[in-house]
Amino acid sequence: MAKSGNGISREQVDHREEESVLSERLAFTGRIAASIAHEIRNPLSNVSMSVQQLREAFPEDSPWTKHVEIITRNTERINFLIIELLNCARPPKLNIQPHSIHEILEGSLDSIKTKIGSKQIEVRKKFFRGSSVINLDKEQINRVFSNVMINAVEAMPDEGRMHIDTEVEGKLFVVKIRDTGQGIPEEDIIRIFDPFYSTKSSGVGLGLSMTYGIVVSHGGTIGVESEWKRGAVFTISLPVK
Template identity: 30%
Template sequence: MQIFAHHVSTAIESSRLYRKLGEQVNKLEEANKRIAENTQRLLRAEKLSVLGEITSQVAHELRNPITIIGGFARSLLKKRDVKDPDYEYVKIIAEETERMEKVLDNVLNFTKPKESQLEKVDLNQIVDQTLDMIEGEINLDKITVMKYLHPDLPPVIVNPDQIRHALLNLFRNAIWAMPQGGVLSLTTKRKDNFAKIGIKDTGFGIPKEHIDGIFDAFFTTKPDCCGLGLTISSEIIKNHGGFIVAESEKGKGATFSVVLPLERSCSDGAPNL
C-alpha cells in the first residue's frame, strides 16, 4: 500500500513538473518570437534611417537648382502677356516647380532637429506667427479665426521653424475643409508637463474610413496634392517628443491636437498621455 502511494505521489509530482516544464517551454517560445520580431523591427528602423539620410541628402541637392528654375519661370511668366502662345507652357513650368519645391521643403523638414536649432519659445507666439504666414490664404469674409491662447503657457524648447511648418500644414488643411466658410478655432492649453495646441475647424470633416490613414505618406483626397502634410507634421512633432491626435466626424468638422512636452529635451521621447 505504501509503495502504491509512493508511486501515485511520484506520478502526480512528475505530471506537475511536466506541466511546469510545458509552461516554461511556451514562455520561452513566446520570448523567442518577441526577440525575432524586435530584431526585424530594429533592422527595419535602421534601413529606414539610412533611407531617410539619403532622401534628405538628395532633397538638399535638388533644392537649389529647382528654386533657381522656379525663380526664372516665375519672372518669365510675369513678363509675358496672357495671350502669348508660350504663356501656358511657362505657367505650367512655374506651377510644377513650385510643387516640387513644396515636396522638397517637406522632405527637408522631416529630419530630427539638431541641438543647435533648438530655442526656448512661447507657443502662443508660434501660433500667431503661423497665422500671419497664411493670412493671405484666408478669405476673411468667409472664415472667422477664433483664438483662445493660454496667457501663462510656459515655454517649450523646439526648433521654431519646424513647429511653424507643422502647424502651417494643419492650418492649411482646416482652411481647405471650409470652402463655404466656417470657424477656425485655435487654442493653447497646459496639461501637466505638456502644452496642447488645438486646431479645430467646422468644415466637412473626415469620414470614419479615412481617419486611420490620414497620417500615412501620400494619402490624399485632393486632386493636386501629394498627401505629405500630415505625415510631415506628425514626424516633426514626434521628433520633438510629442504627438498629434485627430478627431473628426463626417460633416462635423475636425479637431487636431498637437501635444508637446514643456521644457524638455527632444531626445526624451514621446510622453505617455
Template identity: 30%
Template sequence: MLNRDSILPSIVRSPSRILGIILALVFTTEVFVMLVLPFILPDLLGKTGEAFFDAILLTLVCALPVWFVILAAKQAEQERITMARESEALKAQQMMTLAQLATGVAHEIRNPLTSIKMLIQVNKDKFAEEGLPTDDLELVVHEIRRMERSVNSLLEYARPERSEFAECNLQKIISNTAQLIENRCASQNVELNLNLLQFPALVEGDSAQIQQLLLNLVLNSLDAMPEGGTLTVEVSPSEETYEIIVRDTGTGIAPAVESRLFTPFVTTKDNGVGLGLGICKRIAEMHNGTLTGVNRPIRGAEFCLTLPLTHVNSQANMESELDSVNSQPETEAACKVY
C-alpha cells in the same frame, strides 16, 4: 495536426472555451467523488474524509486549466512583443529605403525642375514677344512648383532637418503662423480666431519645426473649407503640458483614412502626397509631445498638439497662472477677422 503552440493561444482568446473546460472537469470530479469513490473506498472515508478528498481533487483539477491559461497568456504576450519588434524593424528598413529613394529623386528631379523654372521666369518676356501666351507659362511654373513641393515633402519625411532646441513662445509662433494665412483666409471668407493665454506659453523646442507643424494643420483646415467657415487656434495649459487645438468647420476627416491618418502616403487630396501629417506627427514626437486628430461631433475636424512645459512649474505658480486664465477672458489675437 495541431500542436501545443497553436492550441494555447486559441484557448486564451476564448473565455467561453476556458469556462467550458473548467465546468467539465469540475463536473467529472464531482461525479467521481459522489458516485465512484464510495464503491472504491466504502468504509475508509467518512463524510469529513470525502469532503476533504473532494476539495483536494477540485483544487488539482482547477489548477490544470488555470496553469494552461497562464502559459497561453505568456505565449500570446511573447508573440505580441515579437510582432511589435518585427514591425519596428520593417518600418526602419522602409525608412532607409525611402531615404535612398528621396536622395535619388532630389538629384534627378528637383535640380532640373529648378533650372526649367528659372529659364521660364528669366525668358518670360521674350517668349511673350514670340507669341507664346503668358498664361501658359504661368501654368507651367505653377505645376513645377507643385512638383517641387511633392519632392520636398518626400525629402523632409525621409531625412528630417536637425532640430535646434531652445526656449520658444507658443504665442509668438501661432501669431506668425496666422500672419502667413491671413490673405488666404480673406480670399476664402474664413473667420480666423486665435485664443491665446494671458501669460507666455514657453516650451523647449525648435520654433521653426513647431511653426511648420501648425502651418500644415491650418492649411489642411483651409483646404477643407473652400466655401468659407471658421478656423480656431487656441492654447490651454495643464500642470505639465500645453495643448494647442486647431479646430475648423470644414468637411472633416474622411472615414476611409481616419484610422490611418498619420500613415505615410495616405491622402484624399487629388494632388496630395500624403506625407504632411506624418511629418507633423514626427515633429510632435521629437518634442516629446503628441498629436491627435478627430472629427468634431457637429462639423469639421479638430487636431490637438500637446507639448511639455519648459520646466515643471511649482504648484503655486501653476495655480496662479490658471487663476489668471479663469479670471480674465481669453484674448483674441490682433489679426484680421474675416
C-alpha cells in the same frame, strides 16, 4: 468619433507598437524619397535651363510659346514637389530654445492670413492664462501649427470657424486646433499622417507626415478626432520640461 495619431487613447501597448511601426515606415519612406529627389533634381534643372533658352528663342506670338509655357509650369510643379519631399525627408535638426507657444501661434495665424483670403472664417482663441514658454524649435513648431491651420482653412471652402485652445495638462502643453469643416471620413482617418496621402486635387500629402515627424522629435504627440461633415480637431501635446 474616429481617432488617429500618436496621441490616441487606445491601449498603451497597441499605441506604442503602432507608433514605432509608423515612425519606421516614415523613416524608410523618407530615405527613399530623399534619394529619388536627389536623382531627379539634376536632370530637372537641365530641363529648366533648356526651356529658359527656348523661351528666349521664340517670339511671344510663336505657336510654340504655349508649349514652352506648359513645360515651364510643369517643371516648376515638379521642382516644388521635390523641395517638399526633401523638406519632409530630412529629419529636422532641432534648434531648441525657450519660446512662447502663444507667440508662435499668433505668428502662424498671421502667416496663413492670405490662405483665409476672402473666406468667411472666424478665428476664436482661448489661450491658457499662465506662461506658454517652453523649450522648442520655433521654426519647426511654427511649421506644425501652420500646416494644421492651413488644412483647417482648406477644409472650410467658404466659411466656418477655427478654434485655437491651449491648456497645460500636467507636464504637457496642449494645443487644440479645431475647425468646422468637412471632417474626415472614419475609414480615412488612420491614413492622414501617411506620406503622400491627400484628398486634394493639388495636394502633395506631405504636410501631416512632416508635422508628425516634428512633433515626435520634440517628444510630443499629435492626434486627431473627427466626425465626417462636422469638422476635425488636432491635438498637439508638447512636453513642458
